[in-house]
Amino acid sequence: MGAAVADEGFDFRPGAQVPLSGAAGQTAATFALASAAYRDNEVGEILKANNEWHKSTVKAGKLKLFVPNLGEAFSRAVHDRMLGSGRGALIQSFGTEPQVVVEHCLAANRIRRERDNWLTAVTVLCGLIFLPGLIAWLLVFQIRTMIAKREDKRASALATTLLIAFGALAVIFLLRLPFGGFWAWYARAAIVMPVVGWFWAQQICERTAKDLRARWEGLLSGGGVGAKIPEAVPGSPGETAAESLRQNLAKLSAEQQSNSVFYAGPKGILGMGTRWGSWQLAEDLVPLDESKEIHPFRSWDVIRSIHDQLRMLERGPLNTGGFPRPSIKHWVVTPIGENAGSVSRPGGTDVDAYQVKNHAIQDICNKQQFGSGDRHYLGIQWTLWDGQLVITMLITVTVLHETLRIEVTGHALGPVHPLFTTKPSAKTKQIAKSFKPWETRSKKLPLVETDEVVRLAVRAPITWYPPLLNWLGGSLALPEPFGLRHAWADQPWRHRFMADDALRAATPVLRVVHAASIKVLKENGVNTEKFGNRSSFLSTAIQDASPRKADVYDA
Template structure:
């Protein structure tokens, strides 16, 4: 079993994350966003769950995203995660923890204000809450007359506050209480707005910095144990380490038309199938195992980063041995093998070798050699799978291409001033842009109401709701757009597959010749295949028209 590193270090900036920097930062920026939660609920596979009092306690995009990601990646008893190729998943989770810590600091200040000016003067607070609830209700049911109803409600509340302040119903100490009962929540609102504005500016600075590409590290002091008795910090640290180990698994899942989970749809497929015959002058060819050929192909793929032409090497080629498990297209979770064949989340080499040499006809687990490139700073993941199978004396070498496209455009949105277009005075046929406050009255009330419950996330979710993530969940693959909408990314997918196929076929012919196999017919097949690749085009390889 892999030993987890429990030494402090979660606060150390980890900026050297290879070619996947951009996607990691874009995903991390979602944790700091203050937009309406409906924005993230529009993403594919994300479902919005409205709480009991959604209008008053609703979460923002950042709050909902942070809570959902932390529950899914660090929660107890969680389901296995699909690897996020081209992404530093741990860094995204650390940013979620940092955003949560920042909001907790805000909520602690807001909670004091809420308790002193809200709970102590609860009757007056309820009057103002009724006004805000009514405004939210009319905004949804009667948007055309929302302004009229809102003004009427506010004037009614102001009139009642003035009446109680000037003519309290009782005298004495209770009379003084009635005088300030409706004024104290207003003072609390003013103080709370200052607090909310200060933290909103800091959250937006982090959001904008990550989208702009600055190397902003997440500090997670909760993951650094202060002493040997700090069990919570030790558990969080271990969970983060476990998350990193899980993302390096070599057990992948193929879900029908969804393709290879985490690596995208299969867009191309090339195969060379031919009977094994002894070379001319040989009685028989030298026996070999499929794993021997797979290992020879792996060695040849390792030379893709080299070229006799200056600058001709392929960058960042990762070659690995995978176990690919077939699961139903509609499966909502994945599983991994267990037992002595597994070393934590990885299958041991001898077990992979045994599967590669075994006749897999009729099984749901296959060995594949993968060559993967992470390009465009993580916005494109091109994966090529190579399979070697032998049935009777027929050798089949199959190569399939998979592509994972760029992130959804929502994650690339920068923080913008809140604006509203209104008709010009005297020129109603023209419009002017009005800059709105970063934090409006409704948001102050929302944050102040949520603050006392920040230590009880389950109760807060019941009150305000949240979002559920698509399953099986891959932080990178869940929200990938189509690759083929970008010209250069499309070209890079097509171009990167050709050298891999050439290397696989060259390694195959060389290996067979060394084992006294007649390679003439293989060379003919490979020549035809290379001719076909001259005009290679993507297609939906996993959508079969079976009539």
């Protein structure tokens, strides 16, 4: 099964980087995920956002000095996975605009690249030219970092003492050199210039850190911070890199609109969440008049009637708010293994720009109801709570021998992990007061501390070659099959109102589905008495709906 390619209908147009296409009210989840690209937390923090089914991992590097922070690792990993050459199929991110998240990752990478260009110049002028002194200082910082990582407070104090002791030795070395001439002055410069370079680099890093934190704050405050990515806009026909990036962004948007999804056993439908409820109406097809045969009809006829009636759900007899406009779509569902490491989208002449064509969907609906192969589901989906809650109800109709079965299942995808919704806070440290040691006060720390300046300055010259940087410092491994939204989603059942919304949607959907189906049966001469009785029973039972793991069979 090959992956389809995007056609000219899905093209990237630069401009305001705010979710627009069908994404009204979906900015909270999108911007929360995008804010991760600008964060300066430790990379291990993202492991707290792992959920039951999808877990990120942090690949360890060779040297602690090169370890990336959360924003660096996240933006690089997302860029490589979603825009990299030869990338695998992606899972749709319902309730978000993944292109916006990727654009913010690109913007964050560009800001850091500009900073690293300056830091590289500083490193060359104040470090590489005076390499012996740079190596000596780096060895001290590396040893200090290894000692400071220990939880023992005495180890932390020892690390600070080590740095002070080396500084004192450096001063003595400057004042009393055992030799003179050119090499004496070079030795003095080798000790001093790395320190001068550190002060210069600290100013560069502090300025960039303020910019990144302002964007982090702006996204979570709803300010609609734009992602500036001029490298995605070709200025001339010869700019192949910009054109390639533009096409990859277009493919990303096209795949987000695909009508093909994947069922991963207990993990549910990837991107839609686990199945929390299931209701089946299955009865025999008996003629209303025994002297006449049932008028032939197909599963697609029932599905089409259900589709038409679901479009009326937003209307009601009372002006009390009710359902917002839902998204109603026909889905082709492909089964995959629970622990599958990748997925492959349907291909061939029946697929255009990741979309399975309508005639192929009808064939699947009418013919592929038993045995291997893809299945058809009609889905009605609401995106609520600013994109933090995605409710999906799926309907499938099957006919085996004389039994018609109408199945309605509920899926719910909860909010993104709170890690992504935390705003930046000032870096502070509690210290004892001078004359009242039993009391403490809060001391504000610089955004970029000494060790961080050293780390950034050392990483800067090799950021142009990410594979080497990942080998030295480690990287973030994203959960596969990867999709931005479901990878870091919580369950909605811990939020009372979100859970209520998911449970309340089931009853009216079930009743509309049953009413539309019984109408088609009556029109085709089917005795609907048993269908009506069964529908009434299900309508009563669903009023006491409670979430459960419907895909975990206790067999």
